[in-house]
Amino acid sequence: xxxxxxxxxFAAAISPRIYAESFTISDIRINGLQRVSxxxxxxxxxxxxxxxxxxxxxxxxSRALFRSxxxxxxxxxxxxxxxxxxxxxxPTISSIDITGNKAIKxxxxxxxxxxAGLADGEIFQQVTLERVRNELLRQYVAQGRYSANIExxxxxxxxxxxxxxxxxxxxxxxxxxxxxxxxxxVFPEDTLTNLFELKTKxxxxxxxxxxxxxxxKLAGDLERLRSYYMDRGYVNMDIxxxxxxxxxxxxxxxxxxxxDEGEKFHISNIKLAGDLKLQESALRDxxxxxxxxxxxxxxxxTSSELISRRLGNEGYAFADVRGIPEINAENKTVxxxxxxxxxxxxxxxxxxxRGNTKTEDVVLRREMRQMEGGWASTYLIDQSKTRLERxxxxxxxxxxxxxVPGIDDQIDVNYTVEEQPSGSISASVGFAQxxxxxxxxxxxxxxxxxxxxxxxxxxxxSDYQTNLNFSYLNPYWTVDGVSLGYNVFxxxxxxxxLDVDYTSYSVDSLGAGFSFGYPISETSSVNYGLVVxxxxxxxxxxxxxxxxxxxxxxxxxxxxYKLNVGWxxxxxxxxxxxxRGGSQSLSLEVAIPGSDLTFYKIDYSxxxxxxxxxxxxxxxxxxxxxxxxxxxxxxLPFYENYYAGGYNSVRGFKDGSLGPRSTRSYRYxxxxxxxxxxxxxxxxxxxxxxxxxxxxxxxxxxxxDQRSIRTSIFWDAGNVFSNNCPLSTTKYCNNPNFGDLAxxxxxxxxxxxxxxxxxxxxxxxxxxxxxxxxQIFQFSLGQTF
Numbered sequence: 001x002x003x004x005x006x007x008x009x010f011a012a013a014i015s016p017r018i019y020a021e022s023f024t025i026s027d028i029r030i031n032g033l034q035r036v037s038x039x040x041x042x043x044x045x046x047x048x049x050x051x052x053x054x055x056x057x058x059x060x061x062s063r064a065l066f067r068s069x070x071x072x073x074x075x076x077x078x079x080x081x082x083x084x085x086x087x088x089x090x091p092t093i094s095s096i097d098i099t100g101n102k103a104i105k106x107x108x109x110x111x112x113x114x115x116a117g118l119a120d121g122e123i124f125q126q127v128t129l130e131r132v133r134n135e136l137l138r139q140y141v142a143q144g145r146y147s148a149n150i151e152x153x154x155x156x157x158x159x160x161x162x163x164x165x166x167x168x169x170x171x172x173x174x175x176x177x178x179x180x181x182x183x184x185x186v187f188p189e190d191t192l193t194n195l196f197e198l199k200t201k202x203x204x205x206x207x208x209x210x211x212x213x214x215x216x217k218l219a220g221d222l223e224r225l226r227s228y229y230m231d232r233g234y235v236n237m238d239i240x241x242x243x244x245x246x247x248x249x250x251x252x253x254x255x256x257x258x259x260d261e262g263e264k265f266h267i268s269n270i271k272l273a274g275d276l277k278l279q280e281s282a283l284r285d286x287x288x289x290x291x292x293x294x295x296x297x298x299x300x301x302t303s304s305e306l307i308s309r310r311l312g313n314e315g316y317a318f319a320d321v322r323g324i325p326e327i328n329a330e331n332k333t334v335x336x337x338x339x340x341x342x343x344x345x346x347x348x349x350x351x352x353x354r355g356n357t358k359t360e361d362v363v364l365r366r367e368m369r370q371m372e373g374g375w376a377s378t379y380l381i382d383q384s385k386t387r388l389e390r391x392x393x394x395x396x397x398x399x400x401x402x403x404v405p406g407i408d409d410q411i412d413v414n415y416t417v418e419e420q421p422s423g424s425i426s427a428s429v430g431f432a433q434x435x436x437x438x439x440x441x442x443x444x445x446x447x448x449x450x451x452x453x454x455x456x457x458x459x460x461x462s463d464y465q466t467n468l469n470f471s472y473l474n475p476y477w478t479v480d481g482v483s484l485g486y487n488v489f490x491x492x493x494x495x496x497x498l499d500v501d502y503t504s505y506s507v508d509s510l511g512a513g514f515s516f517g518y519p520i521s522e523t524s525s526v527n528y529g530l531v532v533x534x535x536x537x538x539x540x541x542x543x544x545x546x547x548x549x550x551x552x553x554x555x556x557x558x559x560x561y562k563l564n565v566g567w568x569x570x571x572x573x574x575x576x577x578x579x580r581g582g583s584q585s586l587s588l589e590v591a592i593p594g595s596d597l598t599f600y601k602i603d604y605s606x607x608x609x610x611x612x613x614x615x616x617x618x619x620x621x622x623x624x625x626x627x628x629x630x631x632x633x634x635x636l637p638f639y640e641n642y643y644a645g646g647y648n649s650v651r652g653f654k655d656g657s658l659g660p661r662s663t664r665s666y667r668y669x670x671x672x673x674x675x676x677x678x679x680x681x682x683x684x685x686x687x688x689x690x691x692x693x694x695x696x697x698x699x700x701x702x703x704x705d706q707r708s709i710r711t712s713i714f715w716d717a718g719n720v721f722s723n724n725c726p727l728s729t730t731k732y733c734n735n736p737n738f739g740d741l742a743x744x745x746x747x748x749x750x751x752x753x754x755x756x757x758x759x760x761x762x763x764x765x766x767x768x769x770x771x772x773x774x775q776i777f778q779f780s781l782g783q784t785f
Contacts, residue, residue, distance in 0.1 A: 022054040026081040034089050034160060036070045041085070044068045053083075069123060090123045094161040100168035103143060109136075109166075124162050126154070133166075140170060144213035146250040147171030173212040175201040177252040181225075183259040186234070195228055196221040198255070213253040218244070222257065229261065233294040235327055235334060236262030265295045268333035274340035277316060283307055287338075295334045300325065304338060315375025316342040317401065317411065346376045349410040355417040359393055363452040364415065366476055367391065369522075376401065376411055383522065385415065393447050394419055452476065454485075466492045475517075483517035483527075505543050507639050508536040515564065524569035531562040537639065544662030546684060546726040550638050558637075560595040564588070572609070577710050577750070579617050579697070582608035591633075599636050601627035615699045619712070622692035623649075628724060635724050641685025642720050645742070647778045649691055650718045652744030652763030656683045657773040659720025661731040688736055691718025700749070709751045714761075717743040719769060732771050743767040 028049060030041055047053055047061050058076055065074050065087070073088035096113060098106050113119060116132050133150050140148035153165040179193050179200055197217050199210040222239055229237035243256040269291055272280055286306040288299040300323040311319035320341040325334045351372050353364045367387040370380040381399060388397045394417040404410040448455045454473040459466075473485035491509040515529030537556040539547055566587035572578040583606065590600040607621040627636040646655035662684035693716040700711040719741050725733035734740065746763030760779035768774060 022052055023078070023081055024052045025049050025083050028083045028085065030085045030087065032087040032089065035092065036087075036089055040068075040070070041065070041087075047083075058083075069125060089160060090125065091156070091160045091162045093118060093120055093122050093124050094157055094163050095120060096164045096166065098166045098168065101170060103145070103170050104136075104139070112136075118164070124154070124164070129154070129164065136168075142215045144173040144215075144253065145171045146174050146246055172251060174246060174251055174253045175211050176213055177201060177247075177254055179255045179257075181257045181259060183240075183261065186261055186264075187228075192225060192228070195224045197224075201252075213244070213255075218242070218255065225257070225259070227298065229259075230297040231299070232296070233264040233266065234262050235265045235295055235297075235325065236260075238262070263332050265327065265332050265334045267291055267293050267295050268328065268331075268335050271335070271337040272340065273337055275342055276340050277311060277314065277342045283310070283338075283340075286310055289336060295325070297325075300336060307338065307340065309378055311340070311342050312376075312378030313380075315345040315347065315377065317346045317376045317378060318343040344409045347410050348372050348374060348376050349404045349407075349412050351413045351415070353415050353417065355394075356419060358419055358450045359417075359447060359452070360450045363391075363393075363447070363450065364388060364417070366479070366481075370413060376413070381413055387522075388415065388417065391447075391452070393417075393452075466490075477516075481519045484514070485517075485529075486512070486514040488512045505547050505639075506538045508538070510534045513562075513564075521569075523571050524567065526565075526567050528563070528565045531564065532559070533562060534559050535639070544664065544682060544684060546638055546662050546730060549727060550635075554597060554633065554637075558596040560591045560597055562595075563590045563592050577708075577752070578609055580609050580611055582606070593631065597629070597637055598631040598633045599627060599629040599640065601625065601636070601640065609697075617697040619695040619697060620692075621695075623689060623718075624691075625689035627687045635726055636687040638684065638726065641687065642689035643683065643685045644689060644691055644718050644720045645683075645772070647759060647761060647780050650693075650716045650742050650744060651714065651746055651748065651761045651778060652716070652765045652774060652776065653742055653768075654773040654775045656685070657771075658683075658718070658742050658769065659686045660684050660722050660725070660733040661771050663727055663729040663731075684730065686720040686722035686733070687724060688721040689718075690721070690736060690741065691716070693717055695748075710749065712748050713746075714748055714763075715743065715745050716763070717741045717767075732769070740769050741767065742769050742772055 025047065026049065028042075028045075028047075030038055033041070042048075044064050044067070045061055046064050047057060051057075053061075062074050062076055065071060065085070070089060071087045072090045075086045077084045077086065096110065096118065098109055101109060110119070112135075113132060116135075117123075117125070117128050118132060129152055133152055136150055137148060147169075148171040149169040151167045151169075153167070155163040155165065157163055176198055177200065179196060179198065181189050181192050184192055197210060198213065198221055201211040222242065226237060226239060238260045239257060240260055241258045243254075243258075245254045245256075246252070247254075267289055270284075270287060270289060272283060276283060287303045288306070289296065289303055304321045304323045307321045308319050311321070320343070322339050324337045324339060326337065327334055348370060349372070351365070351368060351370065353361055356364060367384060369383045369387070370377060381401065385397055385399045388394060396418045398416045400414045400416070401411045402414065404412060445455050447453075452475060454471070454475070456471045457469075458471075459468050467489070468491070469487060469489040471485065471487040473483060475481070475483045477484035489509070489511055491507075493507045493509075511531055511533030513529055513531030513533075515527055517525050517527040519525045535558045537547075537551055537558075539551060539556075564587065566585065568583070568585040570583040571581035572583055573580040585603075585605050587603050588600065589603075591598050602625065604624045605622070607619060610618040610620070612618060625642050627640060627642070629635045629637070642659075643656035644650055644658040645653035649655075650658060660683075662682045693714055695712040695714040697710060697712045699706060700709050703709050721736045721740075722730070722733045723735050742765065744763040744765045744767075746761055748759070748761040748763075750759045752758075758779070760777070762777055764776065765772075765774050
């Protein structure tokens with residue numbers, strides 16, 4: 001009975017002037033509207049003119065108006081048959097002021113408030129503000145900020161408006177004082193806690209936030225702990241409970257994880273079931289799990305993925321392969337059944353390109369390894385995407401494989417590209433420690449008129465060198481990927497102006513050449529070319545005796561025809577500051593018969609990046625070179641010698657200071673420089689180069705984007721040798737001996753700035769050969785590396 005009386009009591013409370021009997025509404029009047037339109041009220045009002053209403057219907061009408069959220073007070077009254085609705089609108093928000101926040105950006109907070117309905121011009125509701133306040137507190141708690149506090153204030157303003165003030169005290173992130181794992185008997189607790197991203201507070205972790213508690217990080221750590229056991233045969237491992245306790249001052253957190261390890265299980269047998277499509281032996285070769293092996297969930301999942309990709313390469317793009325373990329608790333074994341559902345073989349209907357407004361369609365299509373009309377290969381579709389990314393014309397490449405409408409065995413392959421500028425007209429200013437000021441300018445177009453051809457004109461000017469060049473490369477001179485390129489260059493080098501102690505002479509070089517390249521795989525190619533080059537040697541008053549001896553025998557003007565043959569391979573994940581993969585190159589340069597000088601040089605360069613963790617990478621690198629004369633030229637021309645030492649060689653030693661040293665000539669002793677004469681010898685280089693090293697690439701502190709900066713701890717080693725000394729007086733002219741290698745350790749940083757790459761190193765030599773010059777700090781700005 002009391003529930004039947006509630007509507008009457010409610011109606012009487014809100015509408016004291018409405019008579020108990022029903023009546024027919026002849027008109028509806030609304031009083032008190034300011035911003036809300038009458039139309040908005042009539043839209044939510046469940047009654048209209050000419051309706052016969054009673055107290056229940058009027059009570060429901062009042063509730064509907066309240067539910068709209070526009071009003072904080074509503075009164076219904078009656079004048080004859082006219083229904084009068086008097087409302088008091090809720091205030092609107094004039095502004096929102098947020099102070100005290102640092103961990104969460106103000107724009108992110110305002111965006112969240114807007115999504116919750118709190119923004120300038122919106123209708124204010126106190127319950128919404130409280131709900132948002134509680135949600136913010138939960139977010140801060142999730143970050144480990146248990147002492148966070150949020151105060152809100154609603155300030156009334158004229159014209160039924162309010163101003164919201166939100167004052168945030170974020171507190172401090174609680175540090176982890178201890179992580180305790182209870183129930184571990186198989187593995188040392190240190191081994192298990194090292195799996196955690198969360199770490200206990202230590203003084204040396206002032207650069208890291210790993211000792212700050214986070215609920216999300218703990219959830220990830222528990223999953224890593226579970227996977228660690230599952231991958232080592234403990235299939236019944238269970239995390240029974242987790243306790244996170246906080247000290248009264250809310251600054252320290254203690255984490256306790258209770259686990260039940262269970263027993264170790266081995267694999268009893270492995271089965272393949274379903275429609276295999278390929279020979280069972282071919283699929284079994286992909287399995288990483290074997291009978292008798294300790295069970296590993298990771299290896300089981302990886303085996304499923306390998307089979308799926310193998311079937312995808314055969315056109316079964318939607319193959320579903322699942323490894324299902326069957327546990328035998330009595331003999332502690334697991335039987336694994338891989339069920340294969342290949343689905344239908346899928347063919348490619350069309351390959352479409354979108355977003356290439358400048359680049360011609362053919363430039364993209366010639367990079368395709370997946371062909372139209374053939375079955376869809378997961379590998380070929382991904383490989384085509386990778387080749388588009390390596391072009392350097394596009395900021396981003398996306399691929400989609402939608403089904404063809406009405407056909408269940410065909411797909412389209414849609415590549416969406418976002419073009420970026422591939423040409424530039426630029427000027428640069430740099431500084432190198434050894435060569436002083438470097439001025440450069442270039443006009444370069446890697447995608448000339450959208451054809452994919454590369455055209456470049458460049459000039460570089462430094463204190464000791466001027467370099468002019470023009471180059472052109474057509475990477476698809478033929479449809480099968482044979483490239484054709486040619487270049488013209490002019491270079492003058494005056495070593496007497498170089499800020500290192502090279503022997504004094506200058507070389508003027510003018511030349512032109514062409515090259516062909518042949519791809520032999522997706523990651524490697526061979527190339528050959530011919531360069532015609534004229535070199536003029538100018539000796540100086542302080543030139544070495546070795547220089548005079550060479551020019552006495554062979555003159556000072558040489559026209560040489562250099563044949564180049566090379567091989568290169570690269571699997572690097574990116575061209576600038578890579579972190580994965582490797583690259584190798586091997587080249588042979590020969591000044592062929594008919595040249596004024598006949599000589600050859602063989603060069604090998606390699607580097608390999610091995611990720612240790614997500615943040616740490618090992619880099620191994622080496623550069624090897626050998627050159628010599630043949631025929632009428634008995635030695636390698638001195639201006640073709642190898643040098644070692646410096647930032648791009650063996651750090652910690654001056655540029656080119658390693659290896660043989662020249663003999664001071666006294667031919668011009670009584671000339672202009674008699675007063676400044678010195679008996680010091682100068683680096684002269686040699687015909688054998690051996691350098692290499694190891695780097696540990698580490699995260700750079702305080703930098704969020706690690707792609708533009710690199711910090712490494714390195715060990716460099718190397719030297720230059722000579723097995724065909726030009727003179728008996730040439731110092732340190734020895735055959736290769738690993739005991740004579742210079743070596744150093746240090747820290748290097750490379751930062752890609754708007755002005756060019758900035759590189760510097762601090763190195764301490766640990767093995768210094770005779771005659772070498774050390775240099776602890778080295779840097780370079782605006783040069784390639």
